[in-house]
Amino acid sequence: MTESSVASFYDEFSTRLIRDYVHGNRRVDAQLAFSIGAIPPAARRILIVGSGCGYEARRMAQRASADSTILAIDISSTNIARARQLQPHPRVEHRQADILADTIEPPWDVILLPDVYEHIPTEDRPTLHKVLHRLLADRGSLVLTLPSPRLQAYLKEQGQGLQVVDETVTHTDLAALAGDVGGVMTYFKLVSVWSVNDYMHVIIEREPDGFDPACAQTEAPIRHWRSDTWERRLWNALLSRSGIRRLQRWQRRRQVARRLGPAPEVMDPPGD
Ligand SMILES: C[S@@+](CC[C@H](N)C(=O)[O-])C[C@H]1O[C@@H](n2cnc3c(N)ncnc32)[C@H](O)[C@@H]1O
Numbered sequence: 001m002t003e004s005s006v007a008s009f010y011d012e013f014s015t016r017l018i019r020d021y022v023h024g025n026r027r028v029d030a031q032l033a034f035s036i037g038a039i040p041p042a043a044r045r046i047l048i049v050g051s052g053c054g055y056e057a058r059r060m061a062q063r064a065s066a067d068s069t070i071l072a073i074d075i076s077s078t079n080i081a082r083a084r085q086l087q088p089h090p091r092v093e094h095r096q097a098d099i100l101a102d103t104i105e106p107p108w109d110v111i112l113l114p115d116v117y118e119h120i121p122t123e124d125r126p127t128l129h130k131v132l133h134r135l136l137a138d139r140g141s142l143v144l145t146l147p148s149p150r151l152q153a154y155l156k157e158q159g160q161g162l163q164v165v166d167e168t169v170t171h172t173d174l175a176a177l178a179g180d181v182g183g184v185m186t187y188f189k190l191v192s193v194w195s196v197n198d199y200m201h202v203i204i205e206r207e208p209d210g211f212d213p214a215c216a217q218t219e220a221p222i223r224h225w226r227s228d229t230w231e232r233r234l235w236n237a238l239l240s241r242s243g244i245r246r247l248q249r250w251q252r253r254r255q256v257a258r259r260l261g262p263a264p265e266v267m268d269p270p271g272d
Contacts, residue, residue, distance in 0.1 A: 001121060001165055003075070003098055009164040010076035017053045018082065018266045022252045024245060027193050031114050031145040032056060033232060034201045036063045038143045038187070043109040047135065048072040049099045050116030054083025054092070060112075061089040073097040073104065085259045100127050107137035113144045117177075118152070119165050125173075129180035136181055142204040144174070148190055151198040169200075178204040 020028055036059065039046065046064060051057050051072035061070050070092045074080050083094040097104060100120070111132060120128050132142065147155075152168040155161045171188065178185045187203035239245060253267055260266075 003101060006119075006164055007075045007077070007098075010074070011078040013163070014053060014076060014078040014082060015263065015265055017055075017079065018086075018256060018260070018263070019268075021053060021055050021086075022256055022266060023249060027115070027199065028055070029236070030191055030193050030199065030201075032059055034145060034191075035112055035114060035143050036060065038141070038203055039064050039110055040141070041065060044068045045108050045110075045137070046070045047104070047108040047111045049111065049113050050074055050119065051079070051083065051094070051114075053079050054087035054094055056112075056114055057083065057092045057094065058087040058089045061091045069093070071095060071104070071108075073099065073102075075099075082260060086256065099131060100124055104131075104135060106135045107140065108135050109137050109140050111136060111140065111142050113142065113146075115145055115147075117144055118146045118167050118169050119163060120167070121165050122167050125177075126180075129177055132177075133181045136183075136206060139205075139207050141186075141206065141208075142177075142181065142183065142202075144200075144202040144204075146200050146202070148197055148200050151195070154195075171200075174200075174202055174204070182206055184208065 035056065039060065043064060044067060046060060046068055048057050048060065048070060051074050054072060057070050057072035061068070064070070068091065070089075072083065072092055072094050074083070074094075074096065075098045077096045080094050080096040087094075117128075136142065146169055149168050149170055152162075152166065155166070174188070175185055181204060183204045183206040185202060186205045186208050187201070189201045190197040191199045191201050193199050256263075256266060
C-alpha cells in the first residue's frame with residue numbers, strides 16, 4: 001500500500017467525515033468525551049494524528065488550557081483543506097502530513113490517535129512506534145481510541161465497513177506500543193458504541209505519578225477515568241431525547257453549505 005493510495009482513499013472518505021459531523025456519530029461522541037477527559041490540565045502542546053476534517057481539534061482547543069497549542073495532522077489534503085475552512089481555531093494548526101514519513105517537531109505533552117492506529121499497516125508499526133517515541137515529551141501521554149478485535153472480526157466476516165488499511169489491534173499490541181514509547185498502559189477500557197465491547201479507549205503514559213507499572217497489564221480498567229461519569233451518561237440521554245440534536249444538525253448543515261458549498265451526499269442522512 002503506497003502513501004498516495006492511502007491519501008487518495010482518505011480524500012474520498014472526507015465526505016463521510018463531513019457527513020458524520022453534520023448528522024452526528026456515536027463513535028465520535030464517545031471518542032471526544034474520552035479524549036477531552038484524558039487531556040491533563042497541564043498539557044500545553046497537543047498533537048492529533050489523523051485529525052480528519054478537524055472537528056476534534058477545534059473541540060479540543062475549546063476545552064484544553066487557554067495557552068495550549070494543537071497541531072492537527074492528516075495524510076489527506078482534502079481533509080486538511082476542509083478542516084481549515086470548516087473548523088478554524090486560533091490555537092490549532094491544520095497540517096497535511098504522513099505520520100510515517102514527514103518530520104514533525106517534538107516534544108508533545110499529549111499525542112492523540114483517534115481511530116487511526118488500526119489504519120497503520122502492521123509492518124509499519126515499528127516505524128510508527130519510533131516516531132511516537134521521538135515526539136512524546138518526557139512525561140507525555142498517548143491517547144488512543146480504536147475498534148476492538150471483536151468488531152474487526154465481525155467486519156471482516158461481513159466483508160464490508162473496512163477501510164483501505166484496517167488492521168486488528170489487540171491488548172498485547174497496545175502493551176507493545178507502550179513498551180516501545182517508554183511508557184505504561186495506565187488505562188484500557190472496552191467501550192460499547194454500536195454493539196457490545198466494539199471499541200477500545202486507551203491511555204499510555206510516560207512516568208505516570210504514583211502508578212505501579214506492575215499492575216498495568218493485569219487490571220482493566222486500570223484507572224478510573226472521569227469522562228465515564230453517570231452525569232455524562234444522563235446528559236447524553238437527555239440530549240438525544242430533546243430537540244437539541246435536530247437543531248444542531250440544521251445549524252451544521254448550514255455551516256457546511258456556507259463554508260464548503262452544498263454537497264448533496266453530505267446533507268443526506270447516513271445510509272449505513
Ligand atoms: C478513520 S479516520 C478517523 C478520522 C477522525 N480522527 C475520526 O475519528 O473521525 C482515519 C484518519 O487517519 C488519517 N490517516 C491515515 N493514515 C495516516 C498517516 N499515515 N498519517 C496521518 N494521517 C493518517 C486518515 O486520512 C483519516 O483522516
